[in-house]
Amino acid sequence: MGKTVTTYLIDGDPKGTQYAFISNKICQMFVVPRSNLSYLNTQEKLQKPAFYILLGEDESTKPQAYIGETENFKERVKDHDSKKAFWQKALIFVSKDADMTKVDVQYLEHKAIAEAKKANAFILSDNKQIPKAPNLPEHQQDSMDEFFEDVKFLASFIGCNIFEISQPKEEHLFYTKGRGCNAKGYYNASGFTVLKGSIIIKNSVPSLNWKEKRESLINEYTSTHNNVLTLDTDITFPSPSTAAIFCMGRNTNGWQKWKDKDGNTLDTVYRKQLE
Structure with a gap:
């Protein structure tokens, strides 16, 4: 309505x-x-x-x-x-x-x-x-x-998301894996949200340009269980690439790196909506 x-x-x-x-x-x-x-x-x-x-x-x-x-x-x-x-x-x-x-x-x-x-x-x-x-x-x-x-x-x-708790649908989930990373999340108007329980790579590559910010996010949002760094709460990033960089600790194209359960990239799924 x-x-x-x-x-x-x-x-x-x-x-x-x-x-x-x-x-x-x-x-x-x-x-x-x-x-x-x-x-x-x-x-x-x-x-x-x-x-x-x-x-x-x-x-x-x-x-x-x-x-x-x-x-x-x-x-x-x-x-x-x-x-x-x-x-x-x-x-x-x-x-x-x-x-x-x-x-x-x-x-x-x-x-x-x-x-x-x-x-x-x-x-x-x-x-x-x-x-x-x-x-x-x-x-x-x-x-x-x-x-x-x-x-x-x-x-x-007016763009203040202080009370917003999004409920993603299963068919809209996307995943990224590699270098020990095993993360999942979803994309909407607010950006890309990485979900609680995602496994994050601890160390960043030396060339990462926002290494200090990433370390701050890790300190605030994650904890280590059995030597595995795990996200303790959902966290929303302004873009899929920023979300993927946070999870993997290196520069990457999130539109290509996030894939759904059928292997379709985020780019492919959302580009199809315009066809």
């Missing part, structure tokens, strides 16, 4: 301040860059109970985020601005029809941290524990569950 998303670019910049909402839904998402916090002064909705995500980068292997709730985002963000260096923009979620309560946003925070930890796509350094779920009447919990589904959709709509 299709959805209509209304997006308004406050300053005409697709990377700038904006808000978005789904037609016939109450969830509204504001995207506010750290460089434009003065915008908060113009929106009364952002001075009331809200659920929010701070997004940014660090020197590690994954993007970083902080998930929180507040009774007044405008006031709460002052503390984050002075104490948290990593973030560049905030996603703030409010109800566009009626104000949410403190308990509502606490429930959203509980669900969001639990699902973000499960997806494991972002570092949550300051969300080490999953907060206890507050007590909500059954009808209100159902309402907030529906609201959170819209939160996930809107976050994904």
